Amino acid sequence: MGVEGLNEYFVFGVEELDRRFTSAIKLGGIVAIVGGPGTGKTTLASRICFINASRGYPCVYISTQEFKEKHYTNMLGLGMNFQELEDRGLMKFINVPIPGTLEHVEDLFNLITNVVNEMKARILIIDSITPVLRVLASDISRRAWLQNFIYTLSKALRGVLVLTVEILDGDASVSDVEYVADALITLRQEQTHGLLVRKAHLVKMRGAQIEVSEVPYTIREGFGVEFWFPPVLAEVPPPSSETLRMPCKALSESLGNLPKGSYVYVAHEVRPTYQLWVPLLASLAKLNRLGKLLIVSYSSSPSEWFGNALNALISSGVPKDLAEEIIKTYFEVKSLNPASYSVDELYALELSLAKALKPSVIIFWEANVPEFIHMSHDISKYSFYLTNQLFLLKSLGITTFRFATALNEEIYKVTSFLATASLKYLIDPDKGSHLLIWSNERIKKLHEKDLISCVEECASILKKG
Known part of the structure; x- marks a missing residue:
């Protein structure tokens, strides 16, 4: 199991992110992964969960999008065996209905709090927080409550909270999440001459200097996500x-x-x-x-x-x-x-x-x-x-x-x-x-x-x- 105390540290599970931005994923840290459908948000969030759980820090994965069997199968093809972690007591996956009302949101957060305490989780993934943002978008006081809940939950975790945010045309701003996030990564894919281009935008990395804000990334079979930063000549x-x-x-x-x-x-x-x-x-x-x-x-x-x-x-x-x-x-x-x-x-x-x-x-x-x-x-x-x-x-x-x-x-x-x-x-x-x-x-x-x-x-x- 992970060693509690000063020697604890958490990782993104992506070599180049960990080499440059370890300080942005720390005890009580919040990571926000933003992007459109199919950009790799779930893959990156799963990588954070998988690598840290493999190091002994239990992970709870809350999904509003996939059932466990499908998620485990997809991630196994990318080199992440979640069933093995679950068998070792280091992983718990929960699929929840998409919340449509404030009451549903409150029920969801009560469920999350109980599961985290029961599991003694150190990593929590909410994939995705977007349905909650939509429910609370029109009420400023509710949005303030959301920010406070996210912040409080991240501290109670004694670990890392990861939120994925799906952006579609016409969606509200992600400023509620951006405000509390220690690390904010936006994943984008577009077409150039009919060919796919994937770019990651590093919007925020608290405690670390961002020298290159846009880098290509790939999703590789048997491995997951890789970021390709230009080399530092030194x-x-x-x-x-x-x-x-x-x-x-x-x-x-x-x-x-x-x-x-x-x-x-x-x-x-x-x-x-x-x-x-x-x-x-x-x-x-x-x-x-x-x-x-x-x-x-x-x-x-x-x-x-x-x-x-x-x-x-x-x-x-x-x-x-x-x-x-x-x-x-x-x-x-x-x-x-x-x-x-x-x-x-x-x-x-x-x-x-x-x-x-x-x-x-x-x-x-x-x-x-x-x-x-x-x-x-x-x-x-x-x-x-x-x-x-x-x-x-x-x-x-x-x-x-x-x-x-x-x-x-x-x-x-x-x-x-x-x-x-x-x-x-x-x-x-x-x-x-x-x-x-x-x-x-x-x-x-x-x-x-x-x-x-x-x-x-x-x-x-x-x-x-």
């Missing part, structure tokens, strides 16, 4: 002293050892070539004992990517059976259709994959597809998210490669300006292909014979026991 580490050894002589001499957490941008005149990069990436993983590399593919399904990668390894001289084993050992492929997501959702989804899978290296394959789709709408917004993503991946110690077709010079400049190294693969009909490498403020050129030799060296590494 928290982004300097280049790592640990480096990645290059798997062939030509790259070692031109690129040197690459600090972990670096960003490498690789541009092609046409689509990225599997024949060059798959042997190189696989041998890089083997040589540096990196485990599985995460491939985020924007134009190929995992099976198609694996098929192309297999052919590339075989053509480099790796036997088929060994090539299949190499692919299973060193590559994990996730495919995303960037036309199905807003740039906000795509950014958050990519970071969710990185945090969930924790790769040492992430490779965005054919990144020109999202670049073309989203930069054509808003190049400054895409640049904003790309910059934040690269800093966040660096802060996680993840080395990033972006392989793309160089669509035009403007996009190339935007996507390569933060790169530790920038590579450009060019094809000359007369002289063959060559690779331009910009690194450490100097440019080097690898000719086709150098690239062929590099692939041969990589294949040799892969064929060794």
Whole structure:
């Protein structure tokens, strides 16, 4: 059970909120979560309940919207097993009728008070308080009574009171709740070019400074809610002293050892070539004992990517059976259709994959597809998210490669300006292909014979026991 006294603390259950705003969710605190239907209010409230109850602080969940079975099933899919907490005596879920009169409101509050005392609850969720606000909206004295009740209840809890507020067109102001809340989070979702955009607005965090008031958020299967704050540059580490050894002589001499957490941008005149990069990436993983590399593919399904990668390894001289084993050992492929997501959702989804899978290296394959789709709408917004993503991946110690077709010079400049190294693969009909490498403020050129030799060296590494 939770330890009472000075050592007690409560959490949002969302990593980035807890890292920045722990002081806003404290003993006797009130959290208000405001938003329209389907924005994730219930998911965030449930996360607060679930994580704190898992830490030993009993939670009572009052719902005017869902029955227990449906709620438990929905939340289980988001990684929250409320039935297990209930079996341990740490959770009580009560569905109540929507109050329509002042008498109903008084009955509801009497019920809440009795259940909280009986359960010795430390966390109380009221999902949602909106029906009560509607009953009391026209009477100033009743609204004052509501504010006083909420405040008194939060203190009696010796824990945290969470209120969800549903906002529809024409609804009254939420000022009654806002006035008493220590933390006020508004969740919004809208359509941009027909694609979903989710944004959280941090209106109030008592006792904490709000440096960024609007952040994208996602609702992820098996986990719940995640908030994606831009990184604080002071928290982004300097280049790592640990480096990645290059798997062939030509790259070692031109690129040197690459600090972990670096960003490498690789541009092609046409689509990225599997024949060059798959042997190189696989041998890089083997040589540096990196485990599985995460491939985020924007134009190929995992099976198609694996098929192309297999052919590339075989053509480099790796036997088929060994090539299949190499692919299973060193590559994990996730495919995303960037036309199905807003740039906000795509950014958050990519970071969710990185945090969930924790790769040492992430490779965005054919990144020109999202670049073309989203930069054509808003190049400054895409640049904003790309910059934040690269800093966040660096802060996680993840080395990033972006392989793309160089669509035009403007996009190339935007996507390569933060790169530790920038590579450009060019094809000359007369002289063959060559690779331009910009690194450490100097440019080097690898000719086709150098690239062929590099692939041969990589294949040799892969064929060794």
